[in-house]
Amino acid sequence: MSHDSRSKDSELPPGEGLRRGLTSYGDTDFSLFLRTAFIKGAGYTGDALSRPVIGIAATGSGFNPCHGNMPQLLEAVRRGVMLSGGLPVEFPTISIHESFAHPTSMFLRNLMSMDTEEMIRAQPMDAVVLVGGCDKTVPAQLMGAASAGVPAIQLVTGSMLTGSHDGTRVGACTDCRRYWARYRAGEIDEAEIGRVNDQLVASVGTCSVMGTASTMACVAEALGMALPGSASPPAVTADRMRVAERSGATAVALARSRLAPAGIVTAKSVENALRVLLAIGGSTNGIVHLTAIAGRLGIPVDLARLDELGRETPVLVDLKPSGQGYMEDFHHAGGVPALLRELKPLLHLDAMTVTGRTLGEEIEASGPGFPQQAIRPLANPVFAQGGIAVLRGNLAPGGAIIKQSAADAKLMRHEGRAVVFENAADLAARIDRDDLDVAADDILVLKNIGPKGAPGMPEAGYLPIPKKLARAGVKDMVRISDGRMSGTAAGTIVLHATPEAALGGPLAWVRTGDRIRLDVPARALVLMVGEDELARRRAEHPVTPPTAERGYLKLFLDTVTQADQGVDFDFLRAAGR
Numbered sequence: 001m002s003h004d005s006r007s008k009d010s011e012l013p014p015g016e017g018l019r020r021g022l023t024s025y026g027d028t029d030f031s032l033f034l035r036t037a038f039i040k041g042a043g044y045t046g047d048a049l050s051r052p053v054i055g056i057a058a059t060g061s062g063f064n065p066c067h068g069n070m071p072q073l074l075e076a077v078r079r080g081v082m083l084s085g086g087l088p089v090e091f092p093t094i095s096i097h098e099s100f101a102h103p104t105s106m107f108l109r110n111l112m113s114m115d116t117e118e119m120i121r122a123q124p125m126d127a128v129v130l131v132g133g134c135d136k137t138v139p140a141q142l143m144g145a146a147s148a149g150v151p152a153i154q155l156v157t158g159s160m161l162t163g164s165h166d167g168t169r170v171g172a173c174t175d176c177r178r179y180w181a182r183y184r185a186g187e188i189d190e191a192e193i194g195r196v197n198d199q200l201v202a203s204v205g206t207c208s209v210m211g212t213a214s215t216m217a218c219v220a221e222a223l224g225m226a227l228p229g230s231a232s233p234p235a236v237t238a239d240r241m242r243v244a245e246r247s248g249a250t251a252v253a254l255a256r257s258r259l260a261p262a263g264i265v266t267a268k269s270v271e272n273a274l275r276v277l278l279a280i281g282g283s284t285n286g287i288v289h290l291t292a293i294a295g296r297l298g299i300p301v302d303l304a305r306l307d308e309l310g311r312e313t314p315v316l317v318d319l320k321p322s323g324q325g326y327m328e329d330f331h332h333a334g335g336v337p338a339l340l341r342e343l344k345p346l347l348h349l350d351a352m353t354v355t356g357r358t359l360g361e362e363i364e365a366s367g368p369g370f371p372q373q374a375i376r377p378l379a380n381p382v383f384a385q386g387g388i389a390v391l392r393g394n395l396a397p398g399g400a401i402i403k404q405s406a407a408d409a410k411l412m413r414h415e416g417r418a419v420v421f422e423n424a425a426d427l428a429a430r431i432d433r434d435d436l437d438v439a440a441d442d443i444l445v446l447k448n449i450g451p452k453g454a455p456g457m458p459e460a461g462y463l464p465i466p467k468k469l470a471r472a473g474v475k476d477m478v479r480i481s482d483g484r485m486s487g488t489a490a491g492t493i494v495l496h497a498t499p500e501a502a503l504g505g506p507l508a509w510v511r512t513g514d515r516i517r518l519d520v521p522a523r524a525l526v527l528m529v530g531e532d533e534l535a536r537r538r539a540e541h542p543v544t545p546p547t548a549e550r551g552y553l554k555l556f557l558d559t560v561t562q563a564d565q566g567v568d569f570d571f572l573r574a575a576g577r
């Protein structure tokens with residue numbers, strides 16, 4: 001048995017690999033000696049320890065079925081790292097699933113980003129593979145990696161398969177909401193909704209429509225932080241495992257080239273990602289997350305610019321909730337590379353990617369494409385403008401957004417009477433009461449579900465149609481809040497009204513009976529109440545922002561920013577570049 005305490009010639013400059021970020025004992029040689037001794041306890045040789053160290057941020061959890069393929073992915077990433085001469089070392093971070101996080105997953109996104117950032121910084125890795133998938137995990141990982149400044153590559157877990165209910169193809173979670181709305185309206189019974197429940201999530205993986213998880217997978221790829229073609233392979237496919245292996249290999253190349261997120265995420269790549277988000281009919285949450293990721297590198301995402309991009313970027317991807325298909329269809333049609341080919345005239349082709357090649361070079365390398373149905377050409381879009389429009393007016397001086405591609409075209413210009421709910425509890429208590437004074441052309445307003453209000457800006461902006469109207473056949477109404485909605489939801493829903501009601505934003509002063517005008521083509525959201533009357537209401541009922549005594553809730557309430565700043569903590573954003 002050889003005594004293998006000396007490393008083979010390192011493939012990295014001195015001070016890297018296991019020598020990175022030594023624990024402080026006042027004697028650096030001793031720190032390295034001790035670290036080496038401990039890891040040899042796990043059976044490593046000096047040869048293994050001399051390799052580039054590739055951290056793998058693992059987010060498997062029994063509470064996270066969207067990450068249920070994590071063991072197989074980790075094995076494939078390790079294989080890719082080792083085939084390329086690196087040493088893979090897994091480490092855990094927080095995992096967040098949408099349906100298993102109270103009060104809402106968004107409350108925990110920044111905590112996961114801090115965990116990711118600090119664990120990347122604290123542990124000796126030359127590059128890191130970020131393995132995530134469910135809605136908040138990919139943004140949290142990219143935010144953390146951007147701040148940590150270590151070369152990083154995103155690997156998503158991939159979408160779930162679709163199921164079948166009585167011959168109809170179904171998938172989470174647009175169909176979850178569709179069937180639940182039918183159940184609330186009395187169109188289907190208890191037994192049928194139970195059978196639907198068995199079919200909506202047909203395998204492990206992320207939601208099968210263009211919800212937030214799929215949106216962020218496409219955004220990560222467009223941003224250059226994930227491999228070309230890596231966003232769309234479903235979770236349980238061989239394609240997904242090959243992407244994982246290649247991501248491991250690419251991480252070793254990144255460790256050698258030292259290409260860090262700041263060299264990839266630039267104003268140009270952020271704009272490319274916004275274009276893709278608009279062209280896929282992506283989740284409104286993607287705007288908030290991309291703003292937070294860019295904010296970690298001092299890159300502002302301007303809502304006025306977003307609206308400009310929206311006016312000239314059509315929706316090309318025909319997936320629910322804006323269109324018809326599912327992520328499997330998008331993958332079979334060629335995925336993001338095929339979409340980028342269509343969007344090419346609108347993109348910054350010199351933006352860098354994790355491969356070390358530019359986006360333009362990757363588009364060239366992806367070949368000419370083939371006939372398919374899921375990704376339309378620019379000349380024949382699913383929706384002529386981008387999926388998301390930015391609204392302004394005295395009800396949202398800091399902006400609000402609407403996913404117009406998933407809204408009722410008849411409600412794009414609408415004036416109506418406000419029916420106001422003060423908070424989520426008030427909504428739950430009254431929305432289904434038979435004596436609720438509400439008509440189909442009213443506008444439902446929900447206050448206090450913004451970043452500080454709920455707290456955590458829950459996806460409660462998708463207010464249900466009041467039961468008595470649902471039973472009468474009403475399918476859509478204008479709904480306004482300072483909250484978010486699931487990327488899988490559809491309807492005429494105005495979100496992210498900024499500043500939020502809990503901070504004394506104008507939404508706080510709306511009363512039932514006020515008139516509101518929504519004009520999406522004119523990008524206007526107007527509370528038709530005079531300034532004198534609003535000033536009187538403000539003086540009569542001043543707002544006290546929520547606070548907490550201790551813990552993470554205190555940190556959250558004291559430092560969280562508004563939607564237009566990405567709902568990140570103010571102290572985590574970088575100064576402008």
Ligand code: FES
Nearest residue numbers: 066134206207213
């Ligand atoms: Fe995880 Fe939808 S719940 S992606």
